[in-house]
Amino acid sequence: MKVDIKSENGTAIAALRGEIDHHSAKSAREQLDSFIINMQPDVLSLDMSGITFMDSSGIGLIMGRHKLMRECGGRLEVKSPQESIRRVLRLAGIERIVRIT
Amino acid sequence: MEILNEIRFSMPSLSANESAARAAVSAFIVQADPTVEELSDIRTAVSEAVTNAIVHGYRGTSGRIDLVLRLLPEREIYIRVRDGGCGIADVKKAMEPLFTTAPEEERSGLGFSVMESFMDRLSVRSRVGQGTTVTMRKKLAAHGS
Ligand SMILES: Nc1ncnc2c1ncn2[C@@H]1O[C@H](COP(=O)(O)OP(=O)(O)OP(=O)(O)O)[C@@H](O)[C@H]1O
Ligand SMILES: [Mg+2]
Numbered sequence: 001m002k003v004d005i006k007s008e009n010g011t012a013i014a015a016l017r018g019e020i021d022h023h024s025a026k027s028a029r030e031q032l033d034s035f036i037i038n039m040q041p042d043v044l045s046l047d048m049s050g051i052t053f054m055d056s057s058g059i060g061l062i063m064g065r066h067k068l069m070r071e072c073g074g075r076l077e078v079k080s081p082q083e084s085i086r087r088v089l090r091l092a093g094i095e096r097i098v099r100i101t
Numbered sequence: 102m103e104i105l106n107e108i109r110f111s112m113p114s115l116s117a118n119e120s121a122a123r124a125a126v127s128a129f130i131v132q133a134d135p136t137v138e139e140l141s142d143i144r145t146a147v148s149e150a151v152t153n154a155i156v157h158g159y160r161g162t163s164g165r166i167d168l169v170l171r172l173l174p175e176r177e178i179y180i181r182v183r184d185g186g187c188g189i190a191d192v193k194k195a196m197e198p199l200f201t202t203a204p205e206e207e208r209s210g211l212g213f214s215v216m217e218s219f220m221d222r223l224s225v226r227s228r229v230g231q232g233t234t235v236t237m238r239k240k241l242a243a244h245g246s
Contacts, residue, residue: 004118022152023116029207053123053141055148056215060207091218092211094231 001029001051010042010100013079017050020058032065042074047082059092066098077101102179106132106172108211114159114166114184122151122168129170130178135241143178143239149212150182156203157184158183158233176241183234200217214243 001018012038018024036044039086047060048054062078069076078100081089108129112118130143143146145167152192154166171179189195196217201210217223218236227233 004183019120021116021148022120023119023155025207029232052143053148054150056211057143057152057207058220059209067107084138084145086144087219088215091215092209096196 001028002024003028004055005031005035007039007041010037010080011045012041012043013047015047015050015066019053020051020061021053021055022057025057025060025061029061029064033068035064036068036072036074040072040074041069043075044069044076045080046076049082051085054081054085054088055090056092058088062089062094064099065091075099086089103174104171104172105174108170109201111165111167114155114186116152116155118166119148119151119155120241123165124147125168126170126180130239133172133176133178133241134244136180139239139241142189143180146219146237146239147180147182149215150180150237153212153235154182154184154186154207154233156208158188159186160187173238176243178239178241179236180238181234181236183232185232188229188231189225189233190229192225194237218225 001024006013049064051091066076076098078098126144126147167183169181173179194200196213196215199210201208220239222238226237
């Protein structure tokens with residue numbers, strides 16, 4: 001998975017590309033967490049349009065970043081997941097916790 | 102069980118093999134001409150079972166994971182994932198949604214729920230100290246429906 005973060009006026013967009021599983025989540029988590037801790041964005045939007053596969057490891061990745069953003073006084077959002085990824089998000093009830101657009 | 106086709110393979114419990122297992126499953130089931138959605142559901146379920154073997158079964162150690170992929174009559178896909186890891190003491194409890202023994206590793210206790218809802222049938226057999234076998238089946242929708 002590739003992570004590409006762009007930030008402007010407190011709003012950051014992290015474009016994720018590829019597949020999210022237990023193997024690939026580790027480095028994505030490290031990159032996102034170091035960005036959150038160093039830059040303290042108000043909003044971090046995970047652009048998931050480029051994610052072609054995600055299992056429950058992706059739920060852990062999203063929930064973990066949601067918690068960290070909240071601890072830092074910010075908010076996490078999820079943007080443009082493909083239909084197959086939406087099904088996993090729905091099953092986990094993520095939309096009740098994190099805004100999905 | 103009448104078996105129309107079968108592939109068996111075995112791999113070490115390396116996390117890089119999570120995607121390798123998915124790729125093998127995709128390659129095998131294309132012959133049954135699944136929909137995009139069916140393919141994605143089966144890939145996700147397999148990913149959950151293999152990840153569990155690596156993360157929980159062989160926690161702190163390593164070992165082999167054995168997979169059996171079968172094509173059964175009436176376009177039914179059969180998948181078995183077996184590890185020789187630590188096993189599960191209480192399978193019923195482990196299968197409850199949100200139950201996890203590794204919350205500090207950002208596991209959410211949803212793997213079995215995903216397998217259950219994305220496949221038609223799920224069976225989990227396990228013995229502490231011996232390992233875990235997960236068997237799943239899914240019937241692909243009839244062509245033209
Ligand atoms: N192959 C296995 N060997 C040993 N224990 C297992 C195995 N598979 C599952 N378990 C146990 O069952 C629990 C529930 O598994 P499940 O996949 O539902 O959730 P998880 O792996 O903890 O979290 P998630 O899959 O959402 O990341 C695990 O936390 C673990 O204790
Ligand atoms: Mg799991």
